Amino acid sequence: MEIKKAAVAGTMESSDVYVEIKPASDIAVQIESVVAQQFGEEIERVVRQVLEENGVKGAHVSLNDKGAVECVIRARVETAIRRGEGERDQ
Amino acid sequence: MRRSMLFMPGNNPGMLLNADILGADAVILDLEDAVSPAEKDAARILVHNAIKTLKYKCEVCVRINSIDTTFWKEDLDEILPLAPDLIMPPKISTAQDVLVVDAYMTELEKKHGMEVGTVKLIPLIETALGVENAYAIASSCPRVAAMLLGGEDLTADLQCKRTKEGKEIFYSRSRMVVAARAAGVDCYDTPFTDVNDDEGLREDAAFAKALGFTGKSSISPRHVADINRIFSPTQADIEYAQEVMETIRVAKEQGKGVVSLRGKMIDAPIVTRARQVLEMAKAMGVLIDE
Numbered sequence: 001m002e003i004k005k006a007a008v009a010g011t012m013e014s015s016d017v018y019v020e021i022k023p024a025s026d027i028a029v030q031i032e033s034v035v036a037q038q039f040g041e042e043i044e045r046v047v048r049q050v051l052e053e054n055g056v057k058g059a060h061v062s063l064n065d066k067g068a069v070e071c072v073i074r075a076r077v078e079t080a081i082r083r084g085e086g087e088r089d090q
Numbered sequence: 091m092r093r094s095m096l097f098m099p100g101n102n103p104g105m106l107l108n109a110d111i112l113g114a115d116a117v118i119l120d121l122e123d124a125v126s127p128a129e130k131d132a133a134r135i136l137v138h139n140a141i142k143t144l145k146y147k148c149e150v151c152v153r154i155n156s157i158d159t160t161f162w163k164e165d166l167d168e169i170l171p172l173a174p175d176l177i178m179p180p181k182i183s184t185a186q187d188v189l190v191v192d193a194y195m196t197e198l199e200k201k202h203g204m205e206v207g208t209v210k211l212i213p214l215i216e217t218a219l220g221v222e223n224a225y226a227i228a229s230s231c232p233r234v235a236a237m238l239l240g241g242e243d244l245t246a247d248l249q250c251k252r253t254k255e256g257k258e259i260f261y262s263r264s265r266m267v268v269a270a271r272a273a274g275v276d277c278y279d280t281p282f283t284d285v286n287d288d289e290g291l292r293e294d295a296a297f298a299k300a301l302g303f304t305g306k307s308s309i310s311p312r313h314v315a316d317i318n319r320i321f322s323p324t325q326a327d328i329e330y331a332q333e334v335m336e337t338i339r340v341a342k343e344q345g346k347g348v349v350s351l352r353g354k355m356i357d358a359p360i361v362t363r364a365r366q367v368l369e370m371a372k373a374m375g376v377l378i379d380e
Contacts, residue, residue, distance in 0.1 A: 009132055010132070013102075013103075013104065014104055015103040015104035015107060016103045016104070068103060069103075069107065070143070071139040071140055071142070071143035071144065072103040072107075072136065072139070072140075074139050075103075075132070075135045075136040075138070075139040075140075076132070076136075078135050078139075079131060079132045079135045079136075082131065082135070083131070
């Protein structure tokens, strides 16, 4: 799956995560979270896993996490991926 | 056993996480009115992941978008493979509406190697035409397990004001109960929408129970405990039902044709009602099967 345009998903509300995805030639994940110190590595692992499951080879993903659990992170990253695979921005 | 059905917005992670701990017998994860058109995709992916991961202990129902939108098939594509207990299609007005949803669910169940009919339907009746066709809807296919009355959209369609007293939906409520019972399915009442009026909720729920509804839906977790209590048999109901069954047992032993209890003749409808009360009590765990 190719990320063709920038896309966002999620919200800044508690228990949610705001995800931004942009087209790129490599994978990069940036995480901002109040629990980054404890769970940053785990959050990044989940993001990279979802990218891989969806066959995304190139994307820059940034997350602003408000305490989302794994299934919410998965859902929001997946939504951003699906939104980013649409038509390229003109 | 399903007394309370609690609506939860499908795109709100905090609420989805807590859906299981609020005491409702079933949660209705909503992809329709609670979700803006721009977020339909996000909500169905979130609900998919929530059902897949959270393993809700209560029954799970998903309200999809209506069949006159472009969203409903995508909702089912995403949700049906996870085998929720129920799918709630809104604005069902005819038996044909149900059959359209049923046909697509059957197609998906076959595609995903599921037994056909695994996921049941609870059509949401919220149009005048839907009320008129309630029996045809309830008996349209074996997948229909229950119906739910949606009072807000219904009153808009009836072109009348929705009031707390609910006189304007009295006929529709009665019609729904008769249709559902005639078809042998459960029926659920519309939510009471004033979340701050606890006494109003109790009166509304007691009235619905008196009409014959199986239970009641809610948009507020605050209403769940009252709904569960009102739609459960009381200790006095259970004791009376046990007395009825014991009286019948003794009468049979003694070869009596007609018996009475507390000055009233015990006939077939009273025995049927006693059995229903005891079955409900067993389902609630307050009565152990002997």
